[in-house]
Amino acid sequence: MNQLETSEVSIPKLIGALIIGAIIWFLPIPEGVKTEAWHLLAIFIFTILGIILKALPMGTMCFTGLAIALLTNTLNIKNQALTGFGNSTIWLIVIAFFIARGFIKTGLGSRIAYFFIFHLGSKTLGLAYGLALTDLVLAPATPSNTARAGGVIYPILKSMAHNFGSDPDNGTRKKIGEYLVLTAFQVDIITSAMFVTSMAANPLIVQFAANNGVELTWGGWALAAIVPGLISLAIIPYLVFKIYPPEIKETPDAKNIARRKLKEMGPISKNEWIMLFVFAFLIIFWILGGTLGINATTTAIAGLAILLISGVLNWEDVKSEKGAWDTLIWFGILVMMADFLNKLGFIPWFSALIAKEMGGHAWTLAFPALLLIYFYSHYMFASATAHVTAMAAAFMGVGITVGVPPYLMAISLGFFSNLFGSTTHYGMGPAPVLFGSGYVELTDWWKLGFYLSIINIAVWLGIGGLWWKLLGLF
Amino acid sequence: MNQLETSEVSIPKLIGALIIGAIIWFLPIPEGVKTEAWHLLAIFIFTILGIILKALPMGTMCFTGLAIALLTNTLNIKNQALTGFGNSTIWLIVIAFFIARGFIKTGLGSRIAYFFIFHLGSKTLGLAYGLALTDLVLAPATPSNTARAGGVIYPILKSMAHNFGSDPDNGTRKKIGEYLVLTAFQVDIITSAMFVTSMAANPLIVQFAANNGVELTWGGWALAAIVPGLISLAIIPYLVFKIYPPEIKETPDAKNIARRKLKEMGPISKNEWIMLFVFAFLIIFWILGGTLGINATTTAIAGLAILLISGVLNWEDVKSEKGAWDTLIWFGILVMMADFLNKLGFIPWFSALIAKEMGGHAWTLAFPALLLIYFYSHYMFASATAHVTAMAAAFMGVGITVGVPPYLMAISLGFFSNLFGSTTHYGMGPAPVLFGSGYVELTDWWKLGFYLSIINIAVWLGIGGLWWKLLGLF
Numbered sequence: 001m002n003q004l005e006t007s008e009v010s011i012p013k014l015i016g017a018l019i020i021g022a023i024i025w026f027l028p029i030p031e032g033v034k035t036e037a038w039h040l041l042a043i044f045i046f047t048i049l050g051i052i053l054k055a056l057p058m059g060t061m062c063f064t065g066l067a068i069a070l071l072t073n074t075l076n077i078k079n080q081a082l083t084g085f086g087n088s089t090i091w092l093i094v095i096a097f098f099i100a101r102g103f104i105k106t107g108l109g110s111r112i113a114y115f116f117i118f119h120l121g122s123k124t125l126g127l128a129y130g131l132a133l134t135d136l137v138l139a140p141a142t143p144s145n146t147a148r149a150g151g152v153i154y155p156i157l158k159s160m161a162h163n164f165g166s167d168p169d170n171g172t173r174k175k176i177g178e179y180l181v182l183t184a185f186q187v188d189i190i191t192s193a194m195f196v197t198s199m200a201a202n203p204l205i206v207q208f209a210a211n212n213g214v215e216l217t218w219g220g221w222a223l224a225a226i227v228p229g230l231i232s233l234a235i236i237p238y239l240v241f242k243i244y245p246p247e248i249k250e251t252p253d254a255k256n257i258a259r260r261k262l263k264e265m266g267p268i269s270k271n272e273w274i275m276l277f278v279f280a281f282l283i284i285f286w287i288l289g290g291t292l293g294i295n296a297t298t299t300a301i302a303g304l305a306i307l308l309i310s311g312v313l314n315w316e317d318v319k320s321e322k323g324a325w326d327t328l329i330w331f332g333i334l335v336m337m338a339d340f341l342n343k344l345g346f347i348p349w350f351s352a353l354i355a356k357e358m359g360g361h362a363w364t365l366a367f368p369a370l371l372l373i374y375f376y377s378h379y380m381f382a383s384a385t386a387h388v389t390a391m392a393a394a395f396m397g398v399g400i401t402v403g404v405p406p407y408l409m410a411i412s413l414g415f416f417s418n419l420f421g422s423t424t425h426y427g428m429g430p431a432p433v434l435f436g437s438g439y440v441e442l443t444d445w446w447k448l449g450f451y452l453s454i455i456n457i458a459v460w461l462g463i464g465g466l467w468w469k470l471l472g473l474f
Numbered sequence: 475m476n477q478l479e480t481s482e483v484s485i486p487k488l489i490g491a492l493i494i495g496a497i498i499w500f501l502p503i504p505e506g507v508k509t510e511a512w513h514l515l516a517i518f519i520f521t522i523l524g525i526i527l528k529a530l531p532m533g534t535m536c537f538t539g540l541a542i543a544l545l546t547n548t549l550n551i552k553n554q555a556l557t558g559f560g561n562s563t564i565w566l567i568v569i570a571f572f573i574a575r576g577f578i579k580t581g582l583g584s585r586i587a588y589f590f591i592f593h594l595g596s597k598t599l600g601l602a603y604g605l606a607l608t609d610l611v612l613a614p615a616t617p618s619n620t621a622r623a624g625g626v627i628y629p630i631l632k633s634m635a636h637n638f639g640s641d642p643d644n645g646t647r648k649k650i651g652e653y654l655v656l657t658a659f660q661v662d663i664i665t666s667a668m669f670v671t672s673m674a675a676n677p678l679i680v681q682f683a684a685n686n687g688v689e690l691t692w693g694g695w696a697l698a699a700i701v702p703g704l705i706s707l708a709i710i711p712y713l714v715f716k717i718y719p720p721e722i723k724e725t726p727d728a729k730n731i732a733r734r735k736l737k738e739m740g741p742i743s744k745n746e747w748i749m750l751f752v753f754a755f756l757i758i759f760w761i762l763g764g765t766l767g768i769n770a771t772t773t774a775i776a777g778l779a780i781l782l783i784s785g786v787l788n789w790e791d792v793k794s795e796k797g798a799w800d801t802l803i804w805f806g807i808l809v810m811m812a813d814f815l816n817k818l819g820f821i822p823w824f825s826a827l828i829a830k831e832m833g834g835h836a837w838t839l840a841f842p843a844l845l846l847i848y849f850y851s852h853y854m855f856a857s858a859t860a861h862v863t864a865m866a867a868a869f870m871g872v873g874i875t876v877g878v879p880p881y882l883m884a885i886s887l888g889f890f891s892n893l894f895g896s897t898t899h900y901g902m903g904p905a906p907v908l909f910g911s912g913y914v915e916l917t918d919w920w921k922l923g924f925y926l927s928i929i930n931i932a933v934w935l936g937i938g939g940l941w942w943k944l945l946g947l948f
Binding site for chain 1 (some may be wrong): 559771
């Protein structure tokens, strides 16, 4: 995971990004675009390029972009450049990171996994569904899908596979390990798409939607996702079972392992009960929030306060949650930049321009075209966040301008911003972790990813589309 | 340091604070005060009480207060409750924490200390001045005075004392250890007062001043502090030498130790040069910032970007800098609350009320009275931040309302918010660390603290007052 530590800075790549940014900066500014909007665009592209090329770690790149925006007076510090850090959606994710820590710290995450394995795990397929259910249960309050798949699911998966004599390096990986890893990864991609709080970049979509006058609430997102999400989750373990069948198909021993592990854990501890209670509290008020008028971030802050006062988490846990602080920085800076690209008028101008080019076609053609381009360009991206930041705002603007119903455009982009992760072994946080396990060959990873990309698009746009029509979303 | 880890939550104290907050909440609201201002006052007092009583760690207490403010609809989340996190002064301090890490990581902090010891340390008094100079040099870019005194100065001090056969537990502490610890602590209090960026709570004063229409720039603060600050620094090591004379007065060996240490370190490394360059860059632009119109936070962000791009710091250092994240949270929430107590009209109303009571007296009487009450009430506080948050805004408001020149009132409170730290062994971050060394008896700590409090007040208000008059600050 930390192999880049010593070489996290690539000066040639940084200079490359800087040159492209500088060229854009000095290009003649198109009519109708304000100077500061154009300059911000140049800085934004420099920042995004640096992230995509991995010139610097994302947070460092964002600070660098921020420094340039400030030193060039493109943005002022008093009421522009730091506004992202006061954005309530960002704090929803930051606080969800702290809350998710509770699943790991209390052991509740593992207990849930062993509970499902105990009840479903007598066959390999059941074991896979057990892990899938665990991922689904944890997803609403775990915005790091890497932590979910890599921190909770993978350790259990690996010890299970090892118990069944399936290891990466001695020709036994196809016994069961390959199947479980592939399934766990593809399942995590789906659960990431299902909740605002199940993937760190989802709130970016919420923010871009808000900039287009579309309010995506926590409950609204989950409601739109529930039908296609559950269908994808239902078919993926089975499909992978058919395409990459494990050699071991019966796992009676898994039940015993799970029983033993649960016994070792003893009865549910006080802290686990509190964690369960807070989790239920969060889900209920996130779902009802829109109706009751309680902001999702308010609910999250209250939940965190309960965990801290009850001692389930301590203040040290909060201060040490590096993923949260990392997210706060890049998110705060990227959201702010995207926000001002919109406020300063660049995105509306650009959307109108592209829409004019595309003019005359029905939105029912433009809509799938935009989504497919958005989806498959993910082969070029090494992070969902980079992809969303680079393309989502513009695609949303264009789609809405050519007549796609705004809510439909926004939420589809939100779902696709996760589903595209199925494709490669580098395209989303959990991918390098699970691929790095060594259970799966690269060509198999990509092949399955491509097959499932088609399945997922069909399920989410096809069946999903009908569901959204039924819900009256468009 | 972490002895409170297991018992960081005190439910009885929390309930105590809650009851007092609730009583205030339900009191009849005085005429002229808005309901939400009064409710925020109740929540604010609850939060401050919780911090002072150590019901919960400061960050946890702040999150709890924030949750209550949100759940009671006292503040809204969209454009009130999270605005503190976008405050540029807060980010100045957060980023200074990252930059200060560079002093420790590169070894530049220790090199500076050994450099001064090599040149000044042949006598005990010179050794003390050497450590004082080190503290002063690091102060402008090290907002954690605990990190400065505890992280850089103390390890060197302790190894020096040990080398001279002075240890805490075997009757040798008066040889030299007691003297060096007392001096290092009292010096750190002075350097904390001298720069906006040398103590984490100083920017709170800047913020309160801004709420009263007074702009305290980085350069303005440093200019007002330089004369009284240098005088205090010049006399404190000597005074302590007279009051608590060390048994060892000549330390020829210190020079040799320093020489050996410097030799071990070898020539100044590339990273140290970069650190030095960034440090010089920061100081220059912080000083000239007011004139050039470059905000101090912009300068800090640019400096951080240089350290990150050059690899002096890596992104992991930033994510792991717990003190910065701790400060961001409590600072962001407390500043926001204090800000809205002002904006919602409570502070102006309260100041006018007290000023009416004090009416008729010349401000030249009210001014020292307010400052002395402010100073000596620090015996009740276990943290500068808690004290500043609880009292500074109100005292500033009252002072200005009774006619104290606003700039004078603001900056004096700023200085006193550090100087009051000299008094106790618990009143400011470095105190428990240095007192915990075991070199100093409690009664001696308090006695010296009281003596020096009088000296410092005389120097800062007397000579300082003349200097400020000369500068035209009032």
